[in-house]
Amino acid sequence: MSIKKKDNKNTTEDINTDTLLRPQIWDDYIGQEKIKRNLNIIIEAARRRKEPIDHLLFYGQAGLGKTTLAKLVSYEMNAPIKITSGPTIDKAGDLAAVLSNLEEKEILFIDEAHRLNRMIEEVLYPAMESRKLHIIIGKGAGARSISIDLPPFTLIAATTRINLLSAPLQSRFGATFKLDYYDQKDIEAIINRSAKLLNLKIEPEAITILARAARFTPRTANRLLKRARDYLEVNNESVVTQNVAEKTLEFLDIDKLGLEKQDRVLLETIIEKFDGGPVGVNTIAAALNEDKGIVEDIYEPYLMRIGFMRRTPKGRVAEPAAFKHLGKNPPQKLL
Numbered sequence: 001m002s003i004k005k006k007d008n009k010n011t012t013e014d015i016n017t018d019t020l021l022r023p024q025i026w027d028d029y030i031g032q033e034k035i036k037r038n039l040n041i042i043i044e045a046a047r048r049r050k051e052p053i054d055h056l057l058f059y060g061q062a063g064l065g066k067t068t069l070a071k072l073v074s075y076e077m078n079a080p081i082k083i084t085s086g087p088t089i090d091k092a093g094d095l096a097a098v099l100s101n102l103e104e105k106e107i108l109f110i111d112e113a114h115r116l117n118r119m120i121e122e123v124l125y126p127a128m129e130s131r132k133l134h135i136i137i138g139k140g141a142g143a144r145s146i147s148i149d150l151p152p153f154t155l156i157a158a159t160t161r162i163n164l165l166s167a168p169l170q171s172r173f174g175a176t177f178k179l180d181y182y183d184q185k186d187i188e189a190i191i192n193r194s195a196k197l198l199n200l201k202i203e204p205e206a207i208t209i210l211a212r213a214a215r216f217t218p219r220t221a222n223r224l225l226k227r228a229r230d231y232l233e234v235n236n237e238s239v240v241t242q243n244v245a246e247k248t249l250e251f252l253d254i255d256k257l258g259l260e261k262q263d264r265v266l267l268e269t270i271i272e273k274f275d276g277g278p279v280g281v282n283t284i285a286a287a288l289n290e291d292k293g294i295v296e297d298i299y300e301p302y303l304m305r306i307g308f309m310r311r312t313p314k315g316r317v318a319e320p321a322a323f324k325h326l327g328k329n330p331p332q333k334l335l
């Protein structure tokens with residue numbers, strides 16, 4: 001079972017639990033201190049001016065809390081929020097319908113914004129800049145363009161792949177925030193908080209083990225905790241111990257640093273087929289049967305974060321720590 005790939009296929013029970021675990025107020029939100037500070041300034045200033053906040057762009061790996069932050073902004077601004085995503089806005093008319101139904105100061109959250117097509121972006125530009133909706137009515141010689149005034153609103157867009165967002169769109173946001181990986185201590189605090197909310201007893205050693213395998217990502221941390229809870233349920237146990245945490249990871253085929261099958265294939269390609277590298281990203285993408293952009297944006301960031309690989313002008317190179325993790329000796333050239 002893949003933790004990463006399961007992201008969009010949660011069961012109803014998972015979704016209910018996720019809602020329970022999601023922080024509802026700033027004080028419950030752990031980590032990303034710098035972003036919280038900066039957002040608070042923007043929110044406070046807008047509140048004093050009695051205006052909606054400027055359009056915001058959040059980017060970063062899946063599961064780092066982009067939607068949670070958008071919801072917290074809506075809560076703090078006391079403004080309603082409408083949530084949609086790039087792939088569901090297929091035609092310009094879809095976006096026009098969403099925009100023309102916005103209330104004053106409402107927040108429109110568009111997830112996976114890199115999947116908006118260019119025609120949709122063209123509708124967004126004037127809406128963001130001057131709160132105008134330009135729509136074409138009719139076809140051919142009789143077609144005419146009308147302009148509708150929109151209420152003051154805020155667009156919050158989120159993406160895992162900032163490079164795929166066009167420059168004109170990026171430039172129209174008043175502030176852009178990069179969500180970074182959390183540190184081990186924050187992930188441990190998140191697991192601790194979630195365990196309390198789920199009424200789960202968990203030993204400190206188990207928290208450390210689950211946190212270390214959580215890829216510095218809250219969503220993954222919570223998912224591991226939920227699977228540990230399943231393990232308890234099925235085995236009639238009552239405390240998440242070190243043993244339960246280890247068994248949970250084993251059952252999920254996740255190793256103690258959170259690596260999954262595809263991560264191991266990636267490292268093995270560099271290490272076994274190319275003697276540690278350098279090897280081009282296209283070759284790695286072919287070995288994983290994935291798009292080059294996915295390798296760069298989804299797989300590599302975590303492996304670089306844990307010091308397992310490096311990007312060089314000649315290609316990807318495995319670090320000695322990766323050899324060690326896979327039980328192999330690094331070649332002399334890397335030492």
Ligand code: ADE
Pocket residue numbers: 021022023028029030031065068190193218219
């Ligand atoms: N659950 C998911 N993300 C969280 C965060 N940043 N703080 C607290 N709980 C969370």
